[in-house]
Amino acid sequence: MSIMETFSQKAKQNPKTILFPEGNNPTILMAVKKLSDESLAKPVLLGNPEEVIEEAAALGFDLTDIPIVHPDTSPHIEHYVTLYCREKDMPPGAGLRIMMQPLCFAAMMVKAGEADCMVAGINHPTEEVILASELIIGLCPGISVVSSFFIMDIPNFTGGENGLLIFADPAVNPDPNAEQLADIALATAQSAKETLGWEPRVAMLSFSTKGSASHPLVDKVIEATELAHQKAPSLLIEGEMQADAAIVEAVAHKKMKSESKVAGKANVLIFPDLNAANIACKLVQRLAKANSYGPFLQGFNLPVSDLSRGATVDDIIGASIILSARA
Amino acid sequence: MKAEEIEIIVLEVVAKIAKRDPQSLSLENKIAEDLGMKSVSRLELAALLEDRFPVTIDNFEIRKPKSIAELVDLIKAKM
Known part of the structure; x- marks a missing residue:
């Protein structure tokens, strides 16, 4: 059995909730559809639902059963801002600005237990994924670098x-x-x-x-x-x-x-x-x-995976099921 | 807003993120070398500056200023 088959089998036994903050990216949508159809994960998309559904329709499928969270209208935003401001001693205005950034919002969803892990980076440089994760999720105790x-x-x-x-x-x-x-x-x-x-x-x-x-x-x-x-x-x-x-x-x-x-x-x-x-x-x-x-990122308190901006559907599925093993 | 007011607010904001006394900072201070501010703190720096000034600063722009004086220049240019 190949290593990827092993990871697939493991993922199917206990599908994890994986958050994809770049919900309107077509490659992400194709990967998410496959992860969901094959019961490899329980994906959650972040983005404007109208845009995401339209993008999926253009690709020829619907996203029934895949939750789409819109940070702008999320009922959790206030709670997330409060959590962040309390922990970092920041004023609410600055906290809201941080939480309105999709990667930070996604990282907070993982921290709050709304998802087991997050896979991002197809529309963002690695540094952005690292900074948002480091700021919100933080590093493992005793570890100084990602x-x-x-x-x-x-x-x-x-x-x-x-x-x-x-x-x-x-x-x-x-x-x-x-x-x-x-x-x-x-x-x-x-x-x-x-x-x-x-x-x-x-x-x-x-x-x-x-x-x-x-x-x-x-x-x-x-x-x-x-x-x-x-x-x-x-x-x-x-x-x-x-x-x-x-x-x-x-x-x-x-x-x-x-x-x-x-x-x-x-x-x-x-x-x-x-x-x-x-x-x-x-x-x-x-x-x-x-x-x-x-490459897989490590050192964070909770699992985060970075994607190359040229990632294929298979790359995203691979990163997701390997990350699931750590979630 | 006068240049002097901008400088005072920027010093206050930097002091909060760097966990320093504003009185101990000067415009010449280097953000990374002198204050030990990590890249991740720049996200908070941008958010706090946006909260205090009517400007928007993206995550790339906020990485450029090396000193507090350069940060003041960034705010002035955007006002």
Whole structure:
């Protein structure tokens, strides 16, 4: 069974309420229709109902059974403004301006429990999705940055977790400092548990393995590993190590100076910066013909998924059912 | 509205978001470097400025000013 079939099956067993704030986007509507028809989710659309219904009719279907929430006329808006202003000590006028922004309104619906999670970004840059989610939903306790991860399904690779690996952070933080890198590792380990049910084995990657090279860039990874270990002593996390030592047992035996529960069998790879993570994802996709899923945002108190602005119907369905696993 | 009034209100708004005493701020203060204001706080900054002045500021415009003086200039240009 492929990874997407597994996620589909799981989603059908317990369909989650997923909020789509860009309700009048035709690709979103097609994806939402399929998610609903196949009982993969209970979608909720945000937007002007007349416009959304008209857009759906133009595509040749109706949206019976799919709720459409209009922020401008929502009976909840006053309550949301009150909640926000109380928490942030803001005047009602400013609170209303924030809540009238669709992404902020959507994030508040998730926070208020009206939906389990939200999928957005087809009409908005990633930064807008992150800012609205960070402002309203907030970050997980102890996590200082939002970050991202990819699930890599690599043909003919038997390591990792049955041929799967998680790569982080390929999309958000260009040059994380040691503290941020530690938080990226912790958030990714949590995502591995919640999304895939794995026991994470986290490798902190570098061009050095256990002191084989000396450089400030290596020091950053060593410091991040120590910080992550202090914050989560029971987590299997090790570094610094090279990528081959992380995923090939024979290399790990040779290069590591002591017995390791991570080296050679890592299922989560944390790259030292965005350059390395992004380049690695692209090369594994192209050279190893890997199927990659993501990038998924992580670090928020509640699940949020960002879409590429060129996302297809299948991309949206994939993001939705994978996010459902975390909701 | 006089330029001086605009400056006073902008200083008050920035102080509230940055959780500082307005008296401790000057127009030369850099919003990110000196006040440690994160990107996410700019959404609230825009909403609060819109609440105090008859202007609209989108989420891209509010990211541009680097100092409080530049923020004052943005408001003046929109008034």
